[in-house]
Amino acid sequence: MGQDSQKKPLRSRPGTGTRKNQVTAPTARAQDGVTAPPSPGGPGARTRPAGRGRQGRGRARARPQGGCAPARGRAAGARARAAGAGFTERPAAVAEPDVSAKMAGRSMQAARCPTDELSLTNCAVVNEKDFQPGQHVIVRTSPNHRYTFTLRTHPSVVPGSIAFSLPQRKWAGLSIGQEIEVSLYTFDKAKQCIGTMTIEIDFLQKKSIDSNPYDTDKMAAEFIQQFNNQAFSVGQQLVFSFNEKLFGLLVKDIEAMDPSILKGEPATGKRQKIEVGLVVGNSQVAFEKADNSSLNLIGKAKTKENRQSIINPDWNFEKMGIGGLDKEFSDIFRRAFASRVFPPEIVEQMGCKHVKGILLYGPPGCGKTLLARQIGKMLNAREPKVVNGPEILNKYVGESEANIRKLFADAEEEQRRLGANSGLHIIIFDEIDAICKQRGSMAGSTGVHDTVVNQLLSKIDGVEQLNNILVIGMTNRPDLIDEALLRPGRLEVKMEIGLPDEKGRLQILHIHTARMRGHQLLSADVDIKELAVETKNFSGAELEGLVRAAQSTAMNRHIKASTKVEVDMEKAESLQVTRGDFLASLENDIKPAFGTNQEDYASYIMNGIIKWGDPVTRVLEDGELLVQQTKNSDRTPLVSVLLEGPPHSGKTALAAKIAEESNFPFIKICSPDKMIGFSETAKCQAMKKIFDDAYKSQLSCVVVDDIERLLDYVPIGPRFSNLVLQALLVLLKKAPPQGRKLLIIGTTSRKDVLQEMEMLNAFSTTIHVPNIATGEQLLEALELLGNFKDKERTTISQQVKGKKVWIGIKKLLMLIEMSLQMDPEYRVRKFLALLREEGASPLDFENGLFAHTQ
Secondary structure (H helix, E strand, O other), rough: OOHHHHOOOOOOOOOOOOOOOOOOOOOOOOOOOOOOOOOOOOOOOOOOOOOOHHHHHHHHHOOOOOOOOOHHHHHHHHOOOOOHHHHOOOOOOOOOHHHHEOOOOOEEEEEOOOOOOHOOOOOEEOOOOOOOOOOEEEEEEEEEHHHHHHEEOOOOOOOEEEEEEEOOOOOOOOOOOOOEEEEOOOOOOOOOOEEEEEEEEEEEOOOOOOEEEEEEHHHHHHHHHHOOOEEEOOOOOOEEEEEEEEEEEEEEEEEEEOOHOOOOOOOOOOEEEEEEEEOOOEEEHHHHHHHHOOOOOOOEOOOOOOOOOOOHHHHHHHHOOOOOOHHHHHHHHHHHHHHOOOHHHHHHHOOOOOOOOOEEOOOOOOOOOHHHHHHHEEOOOOEEEEEEEHHOOOOOOHHHHHHHHHHHHHHHHHHHHHHHHHOOOOEEOOOOOOEEEEOOOOOOOOOOHHHHHHHHHHHHHOOOOOOOEEEEEEEEHHHHHHHHOOOOOOOEEEEEOOOOOHHHHHHHHHHHHHHHHOOOOEOOOHHHHHHHHOOOOOOHHHHHHHHHHHHHHHHHHEEEEEOEEEEHHHHHOOOEEHHHHHHHHHHHEEEEEEOOOOOHHHHHHHHOOOOOOHHHHHHHHHHHHHHHHHHOOOOOOEEEEEEEEOOOOOHHHHHHHHHHOOOOOEEEEOOOHHHOHHHHHHHHHHHHHHHHHHOOOOOOEEEEEOOHHHOOOOOOOOOOOOHHHHHHHHHHHHOOOOOOOOEEEEOOHHHHHHHHHOOOOOOEEEOOOEEEEEHHHHHHHHHOOOOOHHHHHHHHHHHHHHOEEEOOHHHHHHHHHHHHHOHHHHHHHHHHHHHOOOOOOOOOHHHHHHOOOO
């Protein structure tokens, strides 16, 4: 304090005050109880501390003599700092009070509040030479902006100045040193005494948030005591200290007191809304919790919260996208949600406990997961937590149980904080049988599963009961679930979600065709009832797949059959899904209990197929013949082909292209890049699973890529895995089950090695995939790619035409992309140089090449 406190007050030079709404630097001492926020220039704006430099002396007033806060005031100021984050943008100025009540105004300068304690009084502070304490003034910041304040005096305020706290300055849009007009104001107590005032409240600082309940009755009494005979306006912001906590307040609504009460007569109930009023001893204050605030208000002096219905009253099954589950839904709502519709007070009076758990079980694809998710969306609750059962398990001791506790942590915290007013927390366990098997059923285990079950049991219905949770478990094996989990109080509502009957299938088909029907895209010859009869034992997922397949069939009819894939727009306008499309999809695409397990193979043909010559066309044509043979031949249910050729010749891309164009419902790529680090046994199991899945589909295609890598072959040694070799030989020769057809496409760059391993005999045929061998083929590839201009291709043609080259299409694409990174005048020269470095062409670079590229 020392020397600074002995300096005389410094006045701002005229014209050097801060601009309106500008805030001084954060390093300046804010004696109004709050720290100033960053300047409008943003985090990067340059500011100077007050009192330093030429601009600092001109922009900020030095701390007045005697302006230091006492110890208690400094503590309050520390609690009040960062108030700028606790208030919203100031609203529009309130209506001007009664003009007849005003007196002549005088010009004054805005200043900071001199002490931290005064900043909590909600009063403007002046020198006693200017005004008397307890008077009310109107502050005019512009012709259309006027604000009403109650005054207090302090000797450290310079005469001619009026000091405001940061919340007041933010509300009124004031800056330090701003010239304002101040005039006395007298309230009309017959019309402007506050009867009821609604105030929005929240914690001032986020770090001071707690879950303790705050009695609004005591808060209202403290508020009246602190701010008695003070002026308040709608939209006003202030800081309120209660129980050593600082709260940010915002005045939302003011009603004048009934004039009859002021006269000592019985109340007539006539109250008028006003913009500015005076707090008196019998004013009533109602606190309203701010949006998204975690403040826990109790007592009668709070506004009535609008309780949102937990269930949307106008939902229906079709809009939710679930069909065939009418009875199941009715039973679930009767058991699980009827009690949650009523207010918590009524439920507490009845001593009723909500249902905490539902178990959905049934075959795959029948809508268990969809049903659980839609229940979560239909309820007006927070987003449900969806957890796969095996994700709970952890290799570290105690972590599996900790994962269970984390799922319930939010619900526990909210129930401690809000009690009966806590929102509903939905936790969905998919494949719950993975973690809730019968205790003691896993012989020789470490007991992890048993402790996980114990933890889940105690959380759902233990000593500390949670009444704000709903656990939904789903499984295909309800017989594996521990019995203690199925008793009342836990997963007591058990609902089977089985294969839909004919009525259910009819509802599901109506749901999936509703949009087409609404846009007249469903042909009149489609009979949904007929489809419901024909699709016996179809699950909901398979019925949806049937509709999608029919749509694809219909759209395929409107694609032009040409070299380009184009849509005939004239016919597309008349696009309709017909009965034939559904029957074709039912016959060829969708079968019950056998979904399409198709791997994403787009990355293998991301650059398309470059038909640089007859060899590529021949490979594709031969592949198409093998596809047709697999589809049409009854004598060869197993067809296998080996694509062999030098590295980078595009074997994998051609294999993926043949598989894609086959349109088989099951396509899988068995690639070594997905088996990195696998042991021999693990590789054999992975390959066997792929082939077993393929046997379940009528038409399947398996691409076995880079066979020598699968076998761990290296030329040094030589070394290879005989276990993987024998497993692959068996799988290549094994015929699929009766009525199933399988196409196997293998790729290799070492035909000689497979010959020595006697693997070539396991394939039905072998197709050679060559490299680009002539200059003409190279030029054809460049023309199809279109990366070089005509002039550049002419230069390249002069160097390679009529000459032999030897380069794979994959390597060629790499060289082209590398050369394209050069400047345009050097691209051709770089490309030809790369060809020579790769040994792809015996080019002569001394034969005028540089002249051609200039």
